[in-house]
Amino acid sequence: MAVVEIQNVSQTFGHGELAVQALKPTSLSIEAGELVALLGPSGSGKSTLLLAISLIQPPTTGRIAIDGQVLFDDGPTGIDVRAFRRQKIGFIFQQHNLIPFLTALENVALMLQLNGVGRRESNRRAMEVLGYLEIAHRADSLPAQMSGGEQQRVAIGRALANEPALILADEPTAALDTERGTKVMAMLRKIARERRSAVIAVTHDHRMIAGFDTVYHLDDGRLTQVERSAEGAEPG
Numbered sequence: 001m002a003v004v005e006i007q008n009v010s011q012t013f014g015h016g017e018l019a020v021q022a023l024k025p026t027s028l029s030i031e032a033g034e035l036v037a038l039l040g041p042s043g044s045g046k047s048t049l050l051l052a053i054s055l056i057q058p059p060t061t062g063r064i065a066i067d068g069q070v071l072f073d074d075g076p077t078g079i080d081v082r083a084f085r086r087q088k089i090g091f092i093f094q095q096h097n098l099i100p101f102l103t104a105l106e107n108v109a110l111m112l113q114l115n116g117v118g119r120r121e122s123n124r125r126a127m128e129v130l131g132y133l134e135i136a137h138r139a140d141s142l143p144a145q146m147s148g149g150e151q152q153r154v155a156i157g158r159a160l161a162n163e164p165a166l167i168l169a170d171e172p173t174a175a176l177d178t179e180r181g182t183k184v185m186a187m188l189r190k191i192a193r194e195r196r197s198a199v200i201a202v203t204h205d206h207r208m209i210a211g212f213d214t215v216y217h218l219d220d221g222r223l224t225q226v227e228r229s230a231e232g233a234e235p236g
């Protein structure tokens, strides 16, 4: 089943003569376990597309379904988007955005607690996620005590904790050197493969493209090219 299904999604900012169509009508579908890159020059509409898919910034037109739920159909559909997002979508940013006075474990556990999971169970699951990302030994460290790559893995853990159907990453490797960037990419790939989340990463980073199943190229708000790796996402 498609985790993300968007049809004719477009975004126009401003009105009249000042209107800018940041995203031309765009349709695409992303399967469970698929690792997708959005590539394109600055201002091409990558963030606009990501913000539209997650309905953080609802589009002007189009239809958006995530994990079988129609969230937008040329307007709101009455779904509680904030609750849906919290349960079904994990976010990873260029800067990790960890809470500085919480440990790695607490940063991850907090996400679960926000979804109503009790404290003990949150801690247990957070520890499991940190173990999965090979960073359990840093569970009690504060963000400032960790390297950039470690911080980013904790941030991935936070995005992953709820086992979301969809993970959205905005330039997750941009702040990292090649080795750490490669490791973060490998983690995203592992998550897609093993946990069957769909992962969409906005990137400028050509070094990382090799690991993706599908690469969408955006130019001036238009989807210009789609490349699929020979291997593709293995059927689940």
Ligand SMILES: Nc1ncnc2c1ncn2[C@@H]1O[C@H](COP(=O)(O)OP(=O)(O)OP(=O)(O)O)[C@@H](O)[C@H]1O
Pocket (backbone or CB within 6 Å): 013, 014, 020, 022, 040, 041, 042, 043, 044, 045, 046, 047, 048, 049
């Ligand atoms: N809230 C907004 N109001 C008006 N114009 C906007 C808004 N957000 C984005 N734009 C415009 O829409 C276009 C696409 O922007 P977007 O941020 O999606 O590009 P991007 O590909 O993510 O760029 P970058 O790689 O620099 O982050 C740009 O021309 C931008 O100036």
